[in-house]
Amino acid sequence: MATHLSERQLDTGWRDYLELTKPKVVVLMLITSLVGMFLATRAGVPWTVLLFGNLGIGLCAGAAAAVNHVVDRRIDALMARTHKRPLAEGRVAPVPALLFALLLAVLGMVLLLTFTNPLTAWLTLASLLGYAVVYTGFLKRATPQNIVIGGLAGAAPPLLGWVAVSGHLSAEPLLLVLIIFAWTPPHFWALAIHRKAEYAKADIPMLPVTHGEHYTKVHILLYTCVLLAVSLLPFAIHMSGPLYLACAVLLGLRFLQWAWVLYRGVRPHAAIKTFKYSVWYLFLLFIALLVDHYLLLNL
Ligand code: HEM
Numbered sequence: 001m002a003t004h005l006s007e008r009q010l011d012t013g014w015r016d017y018l019e020l021t022k023p024k025v026v027v028l029m030l031i032t033s034l035v036g037m038f039l040a041t042r043a044g045v046p047w048t049v050l051l052f053g054n055l056g057i058g059l060c061a062g063a064a065a066a067v068n069h070v071v072d073r074r075i076d077a078l079m080a081r082t083h084k085r086p087l088a089e090g091r092v093a094p095v096p097a098l099l100f101a102l103l104l105a106v107l108g109m110v111l112l113l114t115f116t117n118p119l120t121a122w123l124t125l126a127s128l129l130g131y132a133v134v135y136t137g138f139l140k141r142a143t144p145q146n147i148v149i150g151g152l153a154g155a156a157p158p159l160l161g162w163v164a165v166s167g168h169l170s171a172e173p174l175l176l177v178l179i180i181f182a183w184t185p186p187h188f189w190a191l192a193i194h195r196k197a198e199y200a201k202a203d204i205p206m207l208p209v210t211h212g213e214h215y216t217k218v219h220i221l222l223y224t225c226v227l228l229a230v231s232l233l234p235f236a237i238h239m240s241g242p243l244y245l246a247c248a249v250l251l252g253l254r255f256l257q258w259a260w261v262l263y264r265g266v267r268p269h270a271a272i273k274t275f276k277y278s279v280w281y282l283f284l285l286f287i288a289l290l291v292d293h294y295l296l297l298n299l
């Protein structure tokens with residue numbers, strides 16, 4: 001009986017620590033870093049960089065997410081979407097969570113310094129601090145532009161992947177960052193409209209709370225137009241071919257359609273559906289970049 005109980009507690013503990021790393025978000029980020037790696041070279045990506053580079057980036061992103069759980073534990077407890085989180089419910093205490101984050105960050109940095117290059121490691125550390133300290137610690141509570149500026153940290157992984165392979169900065173991966181940078185506001189503000197009352201309750205100045213739903217929907221529309229335009233640039237600079245272009249146009253037009261439906265207010269649950277589509281959009285767009293890259297190589 002006692003053994004059963006401790007096994008269950010152990011299982012819950014393990015799951016709680018995994019939840020601290022925001023695994024679904026990190027997986028999508030790793031897909032973008034993986035694509036950055038493959039696009040950086042015409043030859044194959046060394047398996048050590050592929051494996052340990054992504055592991056290092058993922059561990060650092062997970063560390064940043066764990067710090068976010070610690071810093072936000074009081075506001076998370078106030079919102080229905082987040083109130084069951086390990087720190088919000090007190091299943092994990094702040095000190096062990098911070099030690100866990102430190103362990104992940106150190107492991108991640110050691111892997112990046114050993115198997116990639118110093119530039120990748122320092123850019124990853126800057127992204128970690130950008131999300132955990134600048135966004136979570138300051139911007140989130142300070143300005144409705146919080147996620148626009150903070151979005152840079154989440155947009156970094158394709159650049160990190162590219163630099164892990166090439167060793168230097170260049171225009172192409174910055175373009176990939178720009179795509180995710182333009183994607184983040186529609187991604188997040190759609191959810192923020194859906195969860196507006198909760199953000200207001202937690203006194204977080206998200207755009208729909210400070211400027212209203214109409215203003216937010218207009219900005220989602222504008223950013224989605226910018227996103228569609230920016231997503232065509234890889235084709236324009238001959239980084240990607242016609243398959244990518246076709247996918248970018250179709251995926252972008254569908255995003256625009258959701259943003260328009262949300263703006264018009266003609267469909268129930270349009271905000272959460274737009275949010276869910278945003279995740280599919282980014283996933284499919286980066287898969288298109290990858291498939292197109294290999295088609296171009298084999299032509
Ligand atoms: C500052 C920028 C960003 C903000 C404020 C933001 C915000 C959010 C929020 C609040 C959620 C709901 C999380 C949950 O309930 O678990 C979410 C979900 C998600 N985000 Fe973001 N996000 C940002 C950037 C990104 C980036 C850059 C990616 C990936 C490249 C990403 C991928 C995802 C995914 C995959 C989900 C769905 C998670 C699930 O289904 O549980 N986000 N985002």
Ligand SMILES: CC(C)=CCC/C(C)=C/CC/C(C)=C/COP(=O)(O)OP(=O)(O)O
Nearest residue numbers: 025060061064065124127128131153154157
């Ligand atoms: C090293 C590296 C690539 C770092 C990036 C780290 C990272 C996990 C960024 C995620 C962006 C994100 C989910 C923001 C939401 O935070 P929130 O506090 O607004 O959302 P919440 O209310 O769900 O916690």
